[in-house]
Amino acid sequence: MDVLGLMLGLLGAAFAAGMAGIGSAVGIGIAGESAAGVMSEDPDKFGSCLILQALPGTQGIYGLLIAFIVLNKLGLLGGQPVSISWSQGLLVFAACLPIAIVGWYSAIWQGKTSAASIQMISKKPDAFAKAVILPAMVETYAVLALLTSFITLMVISF
Amino acid sequence: MGVAELKKAELYYHKSLRDDVARVLQRSGVCHIIEDSHEESAHQADVDERLAACEEQETHIRYLFRTLASRYNDPVPALDRMLGEKPALSLEELAETTQKMDLKELAASVKKTETALNELRLEAAQLKANAGLLSKIADFPHPLAALTEGTRTLTGVLGSLSAAQSQALTKDLRALRADTELFTAARDPKQKEVWVVILCVRTREREVLEICAKNGMSLVEPPSGLTGTVAEESVKIAGRLAACEKKEAELLDVLTKTADEWMPSVQKASDYWGILRGRCETLAASGATEKAVKTSFWVPVDALPILQKQLEPVGPGAALYVSVPAKNDVPPTLLRNNAFVRPTDALTNLYSPPVYGELDPTPFLSPFFFIFFGMCLGDAGYALVIGTILWILFKKYRKIPSSLRNFVSIFSIGAVTTFIYGAISGSFFGDSIDKFFFMAPLRGIKNALFFLDPMGDPMSVLGLSLLMGVVHLMFGLSIAAYSEFRKGSYADAVGDKISWILFVVGLILFGGGAAGFLPSSVYVMGLGMAAVGACLIFWHAGRGHKNIFMKIGAGLYALYGSTSYLGDILSYSRLLALGLGSAVIGSVINLLGAMAAQIPVVGFLLFIIIVVGGHAFGIAVNILGAFVHSMRLQYVEFFSKFYSGGGAVFTPLTLSTRYVRIADGQD
Structure with a gap:
């Protein structure tokens, strides 16, 4: 049964990196469309648009972070893969779910907020700080999900 | 420290002196002009005419920039210009260069070339369309x-x-x-x-x-x-097309030559007319009678003696009256802080500067901002890279404009806190010290400093992050209590601010004691503090109501507000998460590098590419995250406790230029 445990653990890592990554890709895509629209009118805004566009990218990184910790925990990064039961594998899988789900969804909404913020600085360039803060509000929940996943992984021992 | 004291100045002068006065005020760079209410006057009509003249010249300049910019190879790179490397000219030289050129004529000649170019392109398009049509019936x-x-x-x-x-x-x-x-x-x-x-x-x-x-x-x-015939006409069209293309190349060449010859002057003219417009706008904001003009402005008290001295050469025809701000005046806000706090002035201004006379939050947010930034970025190696880049930047560019210099300094101070946090958490380009054999000599130093392990013992670091949050929030509440006391609203200070400090801190001590983290004596003390705090909150919220049930309802509702404190404190867990993010991304990059290094022959090269490129990416992403989230903790969690802003930034009339530096002006 040890193969099933490892598989479940890996599935968790794949979900964390994959779903959070999809979310970030969609979010950055949404923000990028908005940025391209603004820059077609005002190419000088490239710098501030790029920063706002990059904001929904962190969820993908959080997902990668959890995936990396899982791979490390399963002994797949050099050394011998650990032998775990299917129920232990399921624990790892469960631990990955918060960042997978919240990362996926929050990145998309953060992308929408970024897109709106980009529209805002096209009209009010002075409000850049406020424009950056609004998408950062969304990210809070991805941070909380990351912590939940991380701490759960730390607590699981085998 | 804090908000600079301003005085309201009213300058009365004879109409004939108005240009001298405007020049002095602009050169002093310390006068925030106030728009006076005024009626139609000869002075106004006059100034409006001059503003229209400025506007006309600037229209030509904008047109020239738009048309010639793409043909012009600027010898001064845009980055250098941003960092203050601009040719230095005195105002007189600038005026001389500008007055020598006729912008209208230049714009007209460029316009002529542009029109010819457009006609030519239109003709070429028509010819190409005809050629395409003829090719369809080639054997007619x-x-x-x-x-x-x-x-x-x-x-x-x-x-x-x-x-x-x-x-x-x-x-x-x-x-x-x-x-x-x-x-x-x-x-x-x-x-x-x-x-x-x-x-x-x-x-x-x-x-x-x-x-x-x-x-x-x-x-x-x-x-x-x-x-x-089709063949004859095709030959004719090809000939015309070739002629068109040749002519087009000639015209483009003319534009390039014009750009090379005139762009530097147009850039100077742009600055010159911008300066003149600043003066005209000042005069337009001034009220006037038949002979006299009055300009009002705000000026920092400490700049006043210098301004008076600068006004002396204007003569006795100008008289300056200085007064303290009246009750219904709305002075702008000028932040004055020491070198460590000054970089973060920009953060306060970005949020919203304090109303004049209110508390400046910058000195309070500054240390927290830098600590949080350090915890979020949290890598000694990244700090070294940032520090080195900034050091080179400051060494190479000596004339960086002060606003930009202040902003960049945020990262210099941030690099110091990042280095310290990176050192105590053992992060140097991720886990490179442990991972790579050639970093082995550093292991001793690393282990000596290392006592905080976000990866191995995240709960301690989470505790530290939340503790930072509690300190930050309670500090914010203390400031709020202090300002309430200063205003004389003792009930609000005790019932709405200090009560919360007692309640939140008490609950934490109580919880810590109950869970066994803290000694049991603290447990009792915590319980007492929380109880007193809760009573005070209850009392304060119910104060405004006469009905006993309303009193109880309002009190309970206020206590329910404690959930927002829970949310605020948990929000500081991002300090752990972002620091962890930097560390893990760094480790992933190192791991990929180590894997690549095992590939024969090209392994070493790949290792260098992955490690250098990867960490460069890591630095960029993490700086952005660290900056945004440290700022957010100030704006959302900290400011909401005591600060609302609402002032206007002090924007003095200055010799503001984009392309040249006024050699004898201010910064």
Whole structure:
């Protein structure tokens, strides 16, 4: 049964990196469309648009972070893969779910907020700080999900 | 420290002195002009006329920039210019250069070239379209005049239709039994479209057109002016096209030469007219009588003596009256802080500067901002890279404008806190010290400093992050309590601020004691503090209500507000998460590098590329995250406790330039 445990653990890592990554890709895509629209009118805004566009990218990184910790925990990064039961594998899988789900969804909404913020600085360039803060509000929940996943992984021992 | 004290200044002067006065005020760079309410006057009409003149010159300048910028190879790179590397000129030199040139004439001549260029491009497009059309009927045997002009009796129709329908068309035309000639152009068998020319007698043209329409032929108006055979006309068109292209290249060359010759002067003119407009706007904001003009402005108290000295040469025709801000005045806000706090002035101004006379939050947010930034970025190696880049930047560019210099300094101080946090958490380009054999000599130093392990013992670091949050929030509440005391609202200070400090801190001590983290004596003390705090909150919230039930309801509702403190404190967990993020991304990069290094032959090269590129990416992403989230903790969690902003930034009239530096002006 040890193969099933490892598989479940890996599935968790794949979900964390994959779903959070999809979310970030969609979010950055949404923000990028908005940025391209603004820059077609005002190419000088490239710098501030790029920063706002990059904001929904962190969820993908959080997902990668959890995936990396899982791979490390399963002994797949050099050394011998650990032998775990299917129920232990399921624990790892469960631990990955918060960042997978919240990362996926929050990145998309953060992308929408970024897109709106980009529209805002096209009209009010002075409000850049406020424009950056609004998408950062969304990210809070991805941070909380990351912590939940991380701490759960730390607590699981085998 | 804090908000600079301003005085309201009113300068009365004779109309003849107005240019001298405007020049002095602008050069001093310390006067925030106040828009005076005023009526129509000769002075106003005069100034409006001058503003219109500035506007006209600036219109020419904008046009020239727009047209010539793409043809101009600026010898000063944009980055250098941003960092203050601009040619230095005195104001007199700038005026001299600008007055020598006639912007209107220059703009007109460029406009002429541009118009010619556009006409040429239009013609070339038309020629290309004609050439394309001729290529469709390349083997048409008659002169094109038969089609484009016709004769007294003969006329022609040109068009295309699908191959299937062309046979039906042939049949229909034959059935017409008129003098028609159908020419079908040779075509590639793969092409479904057939081009045809029908020549017919004018009297039957209508019937022919009906047949065309019936068979779905799309008619094309033959281009007029083509009279020779297709081959002759094609040669002519090719010749014209070549001539067009040559002429276009010539005109572009003219534009490039004009740009090279004139752009530096246009840039200077842009600065010059910008400066003049600043002065005119100042005069336009001033009130006037027939002979006298009055300009009002805000000036920092400490700049006043210098300003008075600078006004001396204007003579006795100008008189300065200085007063303290009246009750209904709304002075702008100028932040004055020491070198460590000054970089973060920008953060306060970005949020919203304090109202004049209110507390400046910058000195309070500054240390927290830098600590949080350090915890979020949290890598000693990244800090070294940032520090080195900034050091080179400051060394190479000596004349960086002060606003930019202050902003960049945020990262210099941030690099210091990042280095410290990176050192104690053992992060140096991720886990490079443990991972790579060539970093082994550093292991001793790393282990000596290392006592905080976000990876191995995240709960301690989470605790530290939340503790930072509690300190930050309680500090914010203390400031709020202090300002309430200062205003004399003792009840609010005790019931709404200090009560919360007691309640939150008490609950934490109580919880810590109950969970066994803290000694049990603290547990009792915590319980007491929380109880007193809760009573105070309850009392304060119910104070405004007469009905006993309303009192209880309001009190309970206020206590329910403690959930927002829970949310605020948990929000600081991002300090752990972002620091962890930097560390893990760094480790992933190192791991990939180590894997690549095992590839034979190219391994070392790949290792360098992955490690350098990867960490560069890591630095960029993590700086952004660290900056944004440290800022957010100030704006959302900290400011909401005591600060609302709402002031206006002090924006003095200055010699603001974009392309040159005024050698004898201020910064």
